[in-house]
Amino acid sequence: GVVFLPLDADAAAHCREELEAQLRRAGAQPCGWRVLPIDDSVCGQLARDTLPRIEQLFVDAGAGHDDQDFALALFLARRRAEQALREHADFYVTTLSAHAISYKGMVLPDKLGTFYPDLQRSDLASSAIVFHQRFSTNTLPRWPLAHPFRLLAHNGEINTIEGNRRWAQARSKVWKTPRFDIAEFDPVISMHGSDSQSLDNMLELLVCGGMDILQALRILVPPATQSLEFKDADLAAFYEFHGLNTEPWDGPAGIVACDGRYAVCTLDRNGLRPARWMLTSDRHFLVASEAGVWELPAERITRKGKLGPGEMMAIDLKRGDLLDSDAIDRINRARAPYKQWLQQGVTYLQTELIDPSLAEEPFDEKTLRSYHKLFQLSTEEVEQVLRPLAETEQEATGSMGDDTPMAVLSQHTRPLYDYFRQAFAQVTNPPIDPLREGIAMSLTTQLGKETNVFHSGPETVNHVILNSPVLSQRKLRQLLKMQQYVERNRLIDLSYGVEEGLKDGIERICREAEQAAREGVVMLLLSDRYPVPERPMVHALLATGAVHHHLSAKGLRCDVNLIVETGTARDPHHMACLLGFGATAVYPYLAYQTLFDLDRRGILKLKRGNGEPLQIGPSYRKGILKGLSKIISKMGIATIASYRGAQLFEIVGLDADVVELCFRETPSRIGGVGLARLDAEARELVARAWNDLVKPEVGGLLKY
Structure with a gap:
């Protein structure tokens, strides 16, 4: 995991101790800390003045933990530590995960590799990368609010964020999962600041509660479904069923996310943010807001296109498959007989x-x-x-x-x-x-x-x-x-x-x-x-x-x-x-x-x-x-x-x-x-x- 800590040595030590204690409580074993090497010469004045202490934490899953158990233990430890350390505004866990590591900050995008020398190492490899450059429009720039968050990066605004946050808090008393007690966390998602952070909190809650990210993202940011019942009644039933218990997180949104199994990109129902994709002959898949983000010779490109309103694409990192919107819809509609349930109960x-x-x-x-x-x-x-x-x-x-x-x-x-x-x-x-x-x-x-x-x-x-x-x-x-x-x-x-x-x-x-x-x-x-x-x-x-x-x-x-x-x-x-x-x-x-x-x-x-x-x-x-x-x-x-x-x-x-x-x-x-x-x-x-x-x-x- 990567952690932003207070500059004060005593406060930083207290934060480390609390996070380690919560990891042990969740059944994981903290193994040590590493001060992350940085080069702050590329930072601007505001970024340098607010630069936190950045350290890496290494955690052992311990005996008897499978991937899901370990992911849940890390999630619970982080949330409990956040609740216990509320008074430390400079404490922020950017990632605490078995499948992802986050390098982010208030620097220009071409300077990120200089700021974090780790990114220049040839032995640092990944099957999927989420990179996001953003300008803060609704919130004051801060180190923790740089994208990506724990699961997603988001281009746009969630216009309904005030209602979404309040309904999430109200539903925390109704929603139950056998994996953990949702009521333990108050608030259940962040109630102030970045709308993207709140959306990430909610997506993380659904995924850790037992959903896969393809289902969770479709529930939170559904496409327009008014005419869908005439085209695909079973798929319309999937959205209608989940719409009984949730409301859309609505607004112009281009979202990229990764949970270790799937790397996903989706657009809001109006398609008000751009997303273009390319597939190369050597099986590289690129999604970006513009076509020229990564210069590629034309002969390497085998397929290309753009996401339309409400569409989603994903890579199954385990099987190496590319899933388009239709394939994802087939997965979601087949999860349960939603149409039959609605016919009986609505x-x-x-x-x-x-x-x-x-x-x-x-x-x-x-x-x-x-x-x-x-x-x-x-x-x-x-x-x-x-x-x-x-x-x-x-x-x-x-x-x-x-x-x-x-x-x-x-x-x-x-x-x-x-x-x-x-x-x-x-x-x-x-x-x-x-x-x-x-x-x-x-x-x-x-x-x-x-x-x-x-x-x-x-x-x-x-x-x-x-x-x-x-x-x-x-x-x-x-x-x-x-x-x-x-x-x-x-x-x-x-x-x-x-x-x-x-x-x-x-x-x-x-x-x-x-x-x-x-x-x-x-x-x-x-x-x-x-x-x-x-x-x-x-x-x-x-x-x-x-x-x-x-x-x-x-x-x-x-x-x-x-x-x-x-x-x-x-x-x-x-x-x-x-x-x-x-x-x-x-x-x-x-x-x-x-x-x-x-x-x-x-x-x-x-x-x-x-x-x-x-x-x-x-x-x-x-x-x-x-x-x-x-x-x-x-x-x-x-x-x-x-x-x-x-x-x-x-x-x-x-x-x-x-x-x-x-x-x-x-x-x-x-x-x-x-x-x-x-x-x-x-x-x-x-x-x-x-x-x-x-x-x-x-x-x-x-x-x-």
């Missing part, structure tokens, strides 16, 4: 196939007016937002810019969603075109209890798959009537008592959600559908964020689905906020009720159908889903599963007490509105809602 729910009698019952006019006042639905929003969404099946067109006061500075009570600004792709990170690249995007939503990714079997499949996270009334009622959920769903009312207060109300809702999860509830319905006078409402976004974080902290989030039944969500930004802070699906009942009212009054003119009420919901949802696709595509994200819980927003104007309770770790540089003011606003809204003398707001945010 229900595909579509609104059009559900009994029309389960449709929405209309609100009377007085009730609708009260709901409009309670949930701040202005006349302007009805005309300028809701109506175009249903009539044109897309968002209304408006001019750029916003000259209204920011929500925190406004003299009016503004919707909570106005305090949130969407993040978008920047620097080297391209967004996706949701119109022209829509084939790579998916809003498919899985409902059901997540299970152990390391265990495959028919008993792990008991799910419902929806074509989008925005529910209709028929779909929600059908869902709650299904045999597996009829006794495993629970409604949590979002109202709170005047004497209770907003903060206590949110904490009570979190406790109720935790209790429901411990009692085996799978469908948790957070609802503001049944308001009563004198009881203010916890805003659905506050409740969603708080419950999501609370259940994640308790290790229960993967056991339940959060379905938000709310009158606060009407447009794509509202939906994105709820989904981004952890909602599994949203039922925007007040939007439907308002559109039905417009239809009854003869105002709504749909572009399809014959004016029948059953067409209103599908037309509205189509507009919402177009807007939702646009929002996630701005971040370069292709699937709603990767966006869920990623918190890709910046908060402008909420105090730290609100952020800590409901939106933990979301960027918030400007405070302003705290729980006390939100509580006062909720009380004011409920007082207005049941006062017949007060009319719904006219608006003025969109037009003067």
